[in-house]
Amino acid sequence: MSNIHLHYDVSGEDFTRAGEASGSVKKRLKALGYNSDAIRRVAIAMYEAEINMVIHADGGFVDVNIYPDHVDVLLSDHGPGIPDVEKAMQAGFSTAPDNVRNLGFGAGMGLPNIKKYTDDMRIETVIGKGTDLYLTVKVNEA
């Protein structure tokens, strides 16, 4: 199946740049005339995941594959890994430092929100090595 591949590097140093990748993907999906609900879900989930990469993992990269009926996203970092994925998935659980919380992030809604907005979510994490987050958003024809 034909697809469009996009690649982004996410800087771990600059909060103000988090969201650049999701913003760029959103713009492209709109140009494709993509289903608007799917666009919104991709944008929200990707942004949350990008923020996570900046807060916890010092950045990484994002690979996006756009298909006519779904979007696959891989967010890969070389951060500390997630020791307890189940716990990290609980709403309100957060290991974000205070300076991050003061910016309004780190409310412990990142992963739960990503799960809520995607149709499929898979986490591969190795302590000390990093985390790969695979997301899929499908077009739900109303």
Place this chain on the structure above:
Amino acid sequence: MNKYFHSVELNADLCCGCTNCLKRCPTEAIRIRGGKAHILSERCIDCGECIRICPHHAKHARSNQLEEINNYKIKIAIPAPALFGQFNNLNDIDIVLTGLRALGFDVVYEVSRGAELVSEATRRMIAEGKLNKPIISSACPAVVRLIKIRFPELCGNVMPLLAPMEVAARMARREVIDMTGVDDSEIGVFFITPCPAKVTEINAPNSTEKSAVSGAIAISQIYPALTSKMDKLKVIEPIAKSGLLGVGWATSGGESAAMLGEKYLAADGIENVIRVLEELEDDHIRDVDFIELNACSGGCVGGVLAIENPYVAQARIQNLRKYMPVSLNHLKDGDVERMMWENELEFNAESFRLSEDIIEAMDMMEKMEEICKTLPGLDCGSCGAPTCRALAEDIVKGNAKETDCIHKLKAKIQSVYDQLGTL
């Protein structure tokens, strides 16, 4: 009627094909072709930024001449509250309203009266829990048009109430018909406007089949005649019937203040508005119930058809409001129903998508990405498109060619020249 009516127009004789408007347009709706600016109809939101920036005054907004009021038996003026900020040392808005009467209007009905009703209706609808939160104000027509072409998921959050201009026009018509018994067709209602997007809204409304407003006269056009009448008034008539809540709508934050306590956000200036809408779409703005957005910096006083510096106008309006009652207009039975939109706001997908067919669109996008890699990335605008990416888009759509890029053309000429040298 043309599918896309626009009040913003180009005077080709004055356009020299520079890139000022091209770079300023917030929806990338301008291209320079054949040395002249062209507006892409499906993308223009009539915000007027190109009128503001053009150093050659080649862009203007269509509006009506004062003489046109004579086409009607009964002439009604509905001045935008922004008008009250245009005069030095004004301490009574009745001077302005009487001045409009002296210009030939039979009835003067402030748009701020409609604004007070819209505010009350909004408060009531929020209290009844009938609206999708956060609610986005529908008062700025450029913002509504922007949402309509670029933010499909937010169309359902736009408040389904007519804007104060439309409400005031309908109320004024009804009052005059009740009072005089004249036929509706004999009444001309003219909006005194700071805003080109309102002119568009009158001719091709977003939310109703036919506007109750007959025409719009730019503040900048009526200003000299109006001030001269205002200077010569012998009697000031007691016309004003609006309070500080309604008049406050002239400036950014005024509509929000009239919400009386809702958690609100007020953003002004088209670039800021776009940023707020993007964040709203991405669900980043969570603790706000009401969102007021004005395309112009400072709010309606910043409209491109106003005269005065928006911040000076804002200061004057603050001062005028000090001596006003809070609100003089209140809803009667049936008013809210009459103020509701007749048409739902529908997303217009064709403005930004590459093709109706997604497979073809993907194909085009892939080509675009390839072309983009070969362009210099300077976004200089010399090709006639606002960015290199926009040029790539124009090329895949068949509206431009790669050598429109002067840097690519230069490289091509250089290579031909080098080849000639080896002969």
